[in-house]
Structures are given as structure tokens and as C-alpha cells.
Amino acid sequence: xxxxxxxxxxxxxxxxxxxxxxxxxxxxxxxxxxxxxxxxxxxxxxxxxxxxxxxxxxxxxxxxxxxxxxxxxxxxxxxxxxxxxxxxxxxxxxxxxxxxxxxxxxxxxxxxxxxxxxxxxxxxxxxxxxxxxxxxxxxxxxxxxxxxxxxxxxxxxxxxxxxxxxxxxxxxxxxxxxxxxxxxxxxxxxxxxxxxxxxxxxxxxxxxxxxxxxxxxxxxxxxxxxxxxxxxxxxxxxxxxxxxxxxxxxxxxxxxxxxxxxxxxxxxxxxxxxxxxxxxxxxxxxxxxxxxxxxxxxxxxxx
Numbered sequence: 001x002x003x004x005x006x007x008x009x010x011x012x013x014x015x016x017x018x019x020x021x022x023x024x025x026x027x028x029x030x031x032x033x034x035x036x037x038x039x040x041x042x043x044x045x046x047x048x049x050x051x052x053x054x055x056x057x058x059x060x061x062x063x064x065x066x067x068x069x070x071x072x073x074x075x076x077x078x079x080x081x082x083x084x085x086x087x088x089x090x091x092x093x094x095x096x097x098x099x100x101x102x103x104x105x106x107x108x109x110x111x112x113x114x115x116x117x118x119x120x121x122x123x124x125x126x127x128x129x130x131x132x133x134x135x136x137x138x139x140x141x142x143x144x145x146x147x148x149x150x151x152x153x154x155x156x157x158x159x160x161x162x163x164x165x166x167x168x169x170x171x172x173x174x175x176x177x178x179x180x181x182x183x184x185x186x187x188x189x190x191x192x193x194x195x196x197x198x199x200x201x202x203x204x205x206x207x208x209x210x211x212x213x214x215x216x217x218x219x220x221x222x223x224x225x226x227x228x229x230x231x232x233x234x235x236x237x238x239x240x241x242x243x244x245x246x247x248x249x250x251x252x253x254x255x256x257x258x259x260x261x262x263x264x265x266x267x268x269x270x271x272x273x274x275x276x277x278x279x280x281x282x283x284x285x286x287x288x289x290x291x292x293x294x295x296x297x298x299x300x301x302x303x
Contacts, residue, residue, distance in 0.1 A: 055268055086254070097229050105221070108180040166242050166243070178227060186220030187220075
């Protein structure tokens, strides 16, 4: 009887497994289809930028195939990389981004640790408020920030407007709330037994943070650092509003304001500058993408 039952069940199992394999094959085909669409949609602009950066102004203006380079040249790259003005933009962006990352980490890591582990009245509400602050668009914040800095300059005589270092005070309003939120989620995912054991052994809260939580939360720290650097490097509105002199501009604003003169667009150098400006974040994401995803995933799903 048992052998007969197994034989009778055999064809149904084959039909079931065959159906599952067909469903899996169709799911794989659809996955590749949407992956190709995704790649075409997101890779077309940088490819077009690269093609345009290899053309001369005459070839860009000519009525030829825009997706083909008939006379490739590196003159756009040579002109920008030997331009003191472009190098100044790059230097300003590098200094501002690295300084903002340092300031953001020095503020957001202790704040996140306090909100996640040192429970006190209103800590949960305060943590939510920190994240809601990030949701306010910068297009609404730059006017009151400009008025505040103007008042500081009027009362103290300290020149803040039209100085690249003013961005060190403004960019953290964008980076600190979100990085704090990421670290809150990551610190909350760490077992409480670790800090309890450290406190029993006589460690202070600062020692618990620096010697236990920061090494354990390294992926979250890397994710927050990458986010802060990306926001600082790519920000356009704030430097456009708060800096006007050419020697004070950062890379995104410097490219658009100096390479666009009236109705004349130097497309070759604009595309070249955009590609060179995208290189540092691209390199960082290429080497640290796994840590970035791990940090964002832990902060979003735990705690």
C-alpha cells in the first residue's frame, strides 16, 4: 500500500516541481528585463556626459550624431585640470565636505548614543523630532538661515556671508539629523547586555561608547559618514545663496556659474567638470557600498 501511494504521488510532485521551476524561470526573466531597463535609465545620462566631454565645442555645435565622437579629444580635461579656478573649486569642496563629516560625526554619534541607550523622559519624542527636522526642505530653511547669519554679522562684525567656511555651520543642519537617526537605529540594535556589563565593570558612559559601541557599530558609522560626505559634496542651493565670489565657490556652483556665460554654454567643459566632480563619491561608494547598505538596513529595521 505504501509503495502504491508513493507511486501515485510521484506524477503530482513532478507537476508541482515543474510548475515551480517555470515560475522561477519567468521571475528570473522579468528580473533581468527590469534590471536592463534600470541600467538604461540610469546609465544613459553619465554615458552621454562622457561622450560630450570628449568632443570639441565645434563638434558639439555641429549637426552630427550626438551619441558618437568623430574626433575625440582630451582638451576639456586638460583645460579644467590645469585651471587654477577649477582646482580652487575642488579644494573648497574637499575642505568643506571633510570638515562637515567630522563635525557631523562628533555631534550625531554622542547624540544617537544618548537617545538610544541613556533612556530619559522624552527621549523617544526627541529622537522622532530629530528625524522630522531632516524632512524640512532646504528651500525653506535658507531664508531664515541667511537672516540669522546677517544678524550675527551686524552685531559682531564677523564676516560670515560670502565665505566658504560659512558652509561648515550650515551643512550640519542637513547632515546631523539624518546621521543621528541612522545611528539611533544601529545603537538600538546592539544587545543591552554589552553596556550593562561595561557599567558593572566600572566603565563610564563615554568609555562604553568609545570602546564598545563604536567598534561594534562600525557599519552604521560608515553609512552615516558616506551620507554626510555625499550631501556636503553635492549640495547646490546653500553654496549658491551664501557664497558669491569666485574664489569662495564650491564645485557644483563653480561649474555652473563660471562655465555658463549669459546664453553661452560651454557644454564640453560642463560635462567634464560634472564627471570629475562625481568621481570622489563614486570611488567611495565603490569600496564601501556593502558597509553603507548594512548600516542603512540595520538602522531601518531594528530598534
